[in-house]
Structure formats: structure tokens, C-alpha cells
Amino acid sequence: MKHIAFEYGAGTMEASLPDSTDIFIPGETVKDPACIPEEELEKAYQKSLAHPIGMDCLTDLVQKNEKPADRQTVVFIIPDRVKGGEQATSHRKLAVKYMLKELYAAGVKKEHILFIISNGLHPRSTEADALAIFGPELYGDFWHTGQIISHDSEDAEHMVDLGVTRRGDPVSMSRYVFECDIPILVGHVQGNPYGGYSGGYKHSATGITNWRSIASHHVPAVMHREDFTPVNGGSLMRDKFDEISMHMEYKMGHPFFCCDAVLDTMSRQIAIYSGYAREMMPESWKLADQRTYVHWARKKYDVLVFGMPQKFHYGDGMGTNPIMMMQALSAQVLRFKRIMSDHCVIICSSLCNGFFNDSRWPYLRELFENFQHDQMNILPDMNRLGEYYGTNAEYIRKYRFANAFHPFHGFSMMACGHIAEMNTSAIYIVGAQEPGYARAMGLKTRASFEEALADARKKYVGENPNILALPMTFKKAAVHLCMADSKLDSMDEYGRRPGDLHYGEHDVNQIKADQAGRELRD
Incomplete structure (x- = not known):
């Protein structure tokens, strides 16, 4: 077994994964072009x-x-x-x-x-x-x-x-x-x-x-x-x-x-x-x-494994606030879709403790509650409220004078957040302290990486899935992984x-x- 530490809150959580697991770390697995001295x-x-x-x-x-x-x-x-x-x-x-x-x-x-x-x-x-x-x-x-x-x-x-x-x-x-x-x-x-x-x-x-x-x-x-x-x-x-x-x-x-x-x-x-x-x-x-655009993968992966700290580029609480968690998950799908199998599953550690950081995102708790009601079945259903939030005077005051995100920013996060659901069979959150927040976003919850992988094998990916471990996913500047034999780069499919x-x-x-x-x- 391979024992790998993944980000979790302010520390790490260890996973025991099969020896066949591949590992990719930005800047290490494939070296960057040389920087200027x-x-x-x-x-x-x-x-x-x-x-x-x-x-x-x-x-x-x-x-x-x-x-x-x-x-x-x-x-x-x-x-x-x-x-x-x-x-x-x-x-x-x-x-x-x-x-x-x-x-x-x-x-x-x-x-x-x-x-x-x-x-x-x-x-x-x-x-x-x-x-x-x-x-x-x-x-x-x-x-x-x-x-x-x-x-x-x-x-x-x-x-x-x-x-x-x-x-x-x-x-x-x-x-x-x-x-x-x-x-x-x-x-x-x-x-x-x-x-x-x-x-x-x-x-x-x-x-x-x-x-x-x-x-x-x-x-x-x-x-x-x-x-x-x-x-x-x-x-x-x-x-x-x-x-x-x-x-x-x-x-x-x-x-x-x-x-x-x-x-x-x-x-x-x-x-x-x-x-x-x-x-x-x-x-x-x-x-x-x-x-x-790193042309590295020699096979499609059925399981992606990574960890989410509590604090990363958008601020403290990004890895625990359920809407921001969805955006972070989807960002990785956008980067790695080229190497994901059609039935790919994500397993991700997160405290998921209900910390919304209301001073930084004063509107996201309300958005989360909206999503639980009024025929909001998928995140795109929330988009009809964009004008309402985008013109909310108190949230705008907090953006202007209290160093908060603008209320419409949450809608770009939700639009991105749905991409994870569109392109995966399931997403497991491991180690959630308040798992109801993850389940309310359509995510599965398990206590450990090992339990999540066992469930994914049974239901989605079979006994011998191709597994890719991605430590440091949110700690280092990311890459967009591609198949080794592909020639696509930043240009589109056309x-x-x-x-x-x-x-x-x-x-x-x-x-x-x-x-x-x-x-x-x-």
C-alpha cells in the first residue's frame, strides 16, 4: 500500500491506497521550464x-x-x-x-x-x-x-x-x-x-x-x-x-x-x-x-484523490464553506477532465465543519439555504436569483466597506460548482465534521479515504480502478493534465x-x- 498525506483543515489526513496508485505533484512529477535566475x-x-x-x-x-x-x-x-x-x-x-x-x-x-x-x-x-x-x-x-x-x-x-x-x-x-x-x-x-x-x-x-x-x-x-x-x-x-x-x-x-x-x-x-x-x-x-498543459497520463483515471485545506486562494473557509467547496472541486474537474474516465469518481478530504466565514462571504449562508428550498434541484436553478443578490444593498455595502466578496461572485462560484456534478459519477467528502453540509450539495460522505474507495469500487469503478493521487492540489499552482499522446494545448478542440x-x-x-x-x- 502507498501511504499518502492529503491536505485537511490546517493539517493533513493520511490515506492508504493501492500500490498501483499513480501520484502527480505540480512542478515535481514533471519539472517546469526553467525560471529566470x-x-x-x-x-x-x-x-x-x-x-x-x-x-x-x-x-x-x-x-x-x-x-x-x-x-x-x-x-x-x-x-x-x-x-x-x-x-x-x-x-x-x-x-x-x-x-x-x-x-x-x-x-x-x-x-x-x-x-x-x-x-x-x-x-x-x-x-x-x-x-x-x-x-x-x-x-x-x-x-x-x-x-x-x-x-x-x-x-x-x-x-x-x-x-x-x-x-x-x-x-x-x-x-x-x-x-x-x-x-x-x-x-x-x-x-x-x-x-x-x-x-x-x-x-x-x-x-x-x-x-x-x-x-x-x-x-x-x-x-x-x-x-x-x-x-x-x-x-x-x-x-x-x-x-x-x-x-x-x-x-x-x-x-x-x-x-x-x-x-x-x-x-x-x-x-x-x-x-x-x-x-x-x-x-x-x-x-x-x-x-x-502537461502531457503525462498514459491511461484514463477512474478515481482522483486529493485533499482540501480550510484556507486557500479565495480565503479562510474556502475549504469548509459548501458552495466554495463545490467551486474548488469543479476547478479540478476542469483541469483534469482530459484524463478522467467516463465514470470517474473524486475522493476529497475536507473538514466541512460549517464554517462559512460570514465576514468574507456574508451572502453564502443565505445562498446555501436558498438551495435547499423552492425547487432548487441543481445549482444552475439558483441563477434566477442573481439580480436579486447582485443588487442587495447591505451585501454591496459589505463589499465596498468591509472587505467582503461582492454578492454576485457567489453566482460565478455556483455556475462553476455544477461542473463537478456534470462530469463525475460521485464525489466523496472524507472526514466531514458536519457532513450534512456536504450531503446537501449532493456529495457523499465517509469517515476515511479507505471507506470511500471501498464504496466507489462497489458502486462505480470496479475492483481494479486506475487511481490518481494529487497531493498539494491547492497548495501549489496547478497544471492542466493531458494524455501523454495528445497534442492539445491551450487551443480548443477546433x-x-x-x-x-x-x-x-x-x-x-x-x-x-x-x-x-x-x-x-x-
């Missing part, structure tokens, strides 16, 4: 920023602007703490450092710099969050002057309505970004179950907009399509990210300047890419695919890659025409 990071940033893909470098953008350099405003759009690493050499910290150096040399004044943390519907960042994201030096330079702020999607005065995309999706964005002279997106190219990768146009389409715009893609009608599972770069959701962000660029009259880093399992930089997102994303994804858009070409052409016009006038 720390002593070479400055050179890598300087090279990328000096030769951006598809647009001018920052110095030239400043010089070609109609305003004098000392009057130009720059807004950096910075991801929140959900992803990206917080080490001294993190991409956020270094990208900002080297871009500021270039902007200052070009004549931009420090007082005209603003940093907006692009939390979207996530909790607005606290002072402690800002210190962790920016580090002591940048924090000390900009926090006390009010030049580091957190996006507030419900602040009507500082949001601007940009109408709709050609598909009809509503677009709103931060007025701070819309009105600045140079908007800079700092993003992370890490595997994400929502559309393939973070960074690029996903960053702007989700981080600086509002719930109505996000409701055009984080909903069952988009997330339950065949093109969404398994995760890939050619889904309707990904197209919508691109269209919404290009619509922002069209309305601004110029593109975002992007600086994205492909990151490894430890959130270290593998490569730096800068420039125009529409042309830069496909290039960055080519390398990111090598780390993220061979489309990011940039192969069917909508928004008018927006792209108009942006380029506007740029050419400015250059001609200059």
Missing part, C-alpha cells in the same frame, strides 16, 4: 520593456502623447492577492519597479501615477494586502499619498458605462483607467480554470469592471457549454474576455500596455512579455503551455488559439487606425 531578472525585464510586442515602448508612448510628459497620467492595474506570489522578486513588484524607472526617465511625474488593485468582485484590498502585494518600498512611496487604491465596482462616480460589445455584452470600467493617458496591465500567465490563463485580457475583463459585465460570462449559459470543459483557450468565455477588453480599448482610443510574466509552480518568472495584449497573449501562451477572434475585429482595426492617426499628426 534572480540575478538575470532585471535584464529580462529591461529587454521585454524595450521591445514590446505589437506597440511602442513606454518611453515612445509618453513622447508621442499630445500632452507634455509632466502632465500625463499613468494607471497601473495590479492583480489582488489571489494569485501571483508575494516574494521580494515577484512579477508585480519587479514589473512596476522597472516600468516606473522608464516612465520617470521619460518625464512622467510621480504624483501622476496611480495604482489600482484589480479585485473585480473579490474583496477590496486592505492595507495589509497592499503591503504584501507591493512590498515595503513601493508601499511606502505610494500608499500614504492615496496613490494605491482598490477597485470599487459599485462606486458609480468612478465607473464609466461603455455600452455593449457587438455580441451585446455590457461593458463598464474604472473611470480612473478610462481617463488616464497610459493604462498598464500587470498580469500573470498562470493556468486558470476560467478560460485557460490569467493575465492579458482576462485581467481587464474581470478586474476593473462590474458585476453586470461579469454576468455576461460567469454564468451557466457560458460555463456549462461543451467548449468550457476541459479548460482551454478557445471557449466562449475566453472570447468574451477578449471582446470586452478590446471594446474597452476601442472606447479609450488606445490599447492597454501589458506586462505579463509566465510563472512556474513557485510563482517565479519563466519569461516576461510586454506589449499589445491581442498580439502578446498568443506568444506568451506558447511558452506557458509547456508548463501548464484549433482556435487566443487572438483567433470571431468578434471585435472592428475594435482592433479602429484602435490601430487611431494610433496611426496620432502618429501622422505628430
Whole structure:
């Protein structure tokens, strides 16, 4: 037998699994592409920023602007703490450092710099969050002057309505970004179950907009399509990210300047890419695919085994709150669907103790209760309440002023959460202290991994199932597992890659025409 420890609460729970069990740990079982040595990071940033893909470098953008350099405003759009690493050499910290150096040399004044943390519907960042994201030096330079702020999607005065995309999706964005002279997106190219990768146009389409715009893609009608599972770069959701962000660029009259880093399992930089997102994303994804879409499995697996800590990327309680648990389970289905058999079963340890963390998710207890009544048979049935929760004044106040998630965020979690039920025969929660919460979400409960596996063998997978153990699932940056003999990567089943858009070409052409016009006038 193999004795493997899986995450459980703040500790671990051990499982005894058959010797035939395979084990996969991100960054260990298959090594990541080599990261850039720390002593070479400055050179890598300087090279990328000096030769951006598809647009001018920052110095030239400043010089070609109609305003004098000392009057130009720059807004950096910075991801929140959900992803990206917080080490001294993190991409956020270094990208900002080297871009500021270039902007200052070009004549931009420090007082005209603003940093907006692009939390979207996530909790607005606290002072402690800002210190962790920016580090002591940048924090000390900009926090006390009010030049580091957190996006507030419900602040009507500082949001601007940009109408709709050609598909009809509503677009709103931060007025701070819309009105600045140079908007800079700092993003992370890490595997994400929502559309393939973070960074690029996903960053702007989700981080600086509002719930109505996000409701055009984080909903069952988009997330339950065949093109969404398994995760890939050619889904309707990904197209919508691109269209919404290009619509922002069209309305601004110029593109975002992007600086994205492909990151490894430890959130270290593998490569730096800068420039125009529409042309830069496909290039960055080519390398990111090598780390993220891991062609490893030589058989389909009937049982996936992993553990869920109480606290991980969305915060304390994600691994015990029943709705967030469902999202976390489904995220793994999205990542691993390519290697799952048609009757696959998941066995996952979780405290499942009823801790909702009401200060962070003040609405989820009520959502859970709603799900138990009023003909709510499956999670998509809850979607009809999205408008009701999305406009709930007290929950919105807690989002704006008490560092809680926006109430509509729960609906994107539920839309994702149903994917686990759609693609598995059964899901067992092991070690639940309050098992009724798991059973109320349609999950099975057992006291141990061994009991769960015995039941799954009897009912679903037979006596000799192919078992894959996935320790550290929520502790390390995940990968998207693929069959060893497959050739698919971030593109969808039809061979489309990011940039192969069917909508928004008018927006792209108009942006380029506007740029050419400015250059001609200059």
C-alpha cells in the first residue's frame, strides 16, 4: 500500500491506497521550464520593456502623447492577492519597479501615477494586502499619498458605462483607467480554470469592471457549454474576455500596455512579455503551455484523490464553506477532465465543519439555504436569483466597506460548482465534521479515504480502478493534465488559439487606425 498525506483543515489526513496508485505533484512529477535566475531578472525585464510586442515602448508612448510628459497620467492595474506570489522578486513588484524607472526617465511625474488593485468582485484590498502585494518600498512611496487604491465596482462616480460589445455584452470600467493617458496591465500567465490563463485580457475583463459585465460570462449559459470543459483557450468565455477588453480599448482610443510574466509552480518568472495584449497573449501562451498543459497520463483515471485545506486562494473557509467547496472541486474537474474516465469518481478530504466565514462571504449562508428550498434541484436553478443578490444593498455595502466578496461572485462560484456534478459519477467528502453540509450539495460522505474507495469500487469503478493521487492540489499552482499522446494545448478542440477572434475585429482595426492617426499628426 502507498501511504499518502492529503491536505485537511490546517493539517493533513493520511490515506492508504493501492500500490498501483499513480501520484502527480505540480512542478515535481514533471519539472517546469526553467525560471529566470534572480540575478538575470532585471535584464529580462529591461529587454521585454524595450521591445514590446505589437506597440511602442513606454518611453515612445509618453513622447508621442499630445500632452507634455509632466502632465500625463499613468494607471497601473495590479492583480489582488489571489494569485501571483508575494516574494521580494515577484512579477508585480519587479514589473512596476522597472516600468516606473522608464516612465520617470521619460518625464512622467510621480504624483501622476496611480495604482489600482484589480479585485473585480473579490474583496477590496486592505492595507495589509497592499503591503504584501507591493512590498515595503513601493508601499511606502505610494500608499500614504492615496496613490494605491482598490477597485470599487459599485462606486458609480468612478465607473464609466461603455455600452455593449457587438455580441451585446455590457461593458463598464474604472473611470480612473478610462481617463488616464497610459493604462498598464500587470498580469500573470498562470493556468486558470476560467478560460485557460490569467493575465492579458482576462485581467481587464474581470478586474476593473462590474458585476453586470461579469454576468455576461460567469454564468451557466457560458460555463456549462461543451467548449468550457476541459479548460482551454478557445471557449466562449475566453472570447468574451477578449471582446470586452478590446471594446474597452476601442472606447479609450488606445490599447492597454501589458506586462505579463509566465510563472512556474513557485510563482517565479519563466519569461516576461510586454506589449499589445491581442498580439502578446498568443506568444506568451506558447511558452506557458509547456508548463501548464502537461502531457503525462498514459491511461484514463477512474478515481482522483486529493485533499482540501480550510484556507486557500479565495480565503479562510474556502475549504469548509459548501458552495466554495463545490467551486474548488469543479476547478479540478476542469483541469483534469482530459484524463478522467467516463465514470470517474473524486475522493476529497475536507473538514466541512460549517464554517462559512460570514465576514468574507456574508451572502453564502443565505445562498446555501436558498438551495435547499423552492425547487432548487441543481445549482444552475439558483441563477434566477442573481439580480436579486447582485443588487442587495447591505451585501454591496459589505463589499465596498468591509472587505467582503461582492454578492454576485457567489453566482460565478455556483455556475462553476455544477461542473463537478456534470462530469463525475460521485464525489466523496472524507472526514466531514458536519457532513450534512456536504450531503446537501449532493456529495457523499465517509469517515476515511479507505471507506470511500471501498464504496466507489462497489458502486462505480470496479475492483481494479486506475487511481490518481494529487497531493498539494491547492497548495501549489496547478497544471492542466493531458494524455501523454495528445497534442492539445491551450487551443480548443477546433484549433482556435487566443487572438483567433470571431468578434471585435472592428475594435482592433479602429484602435490601430487611431494610433496611426496620432502618429501622422505628430
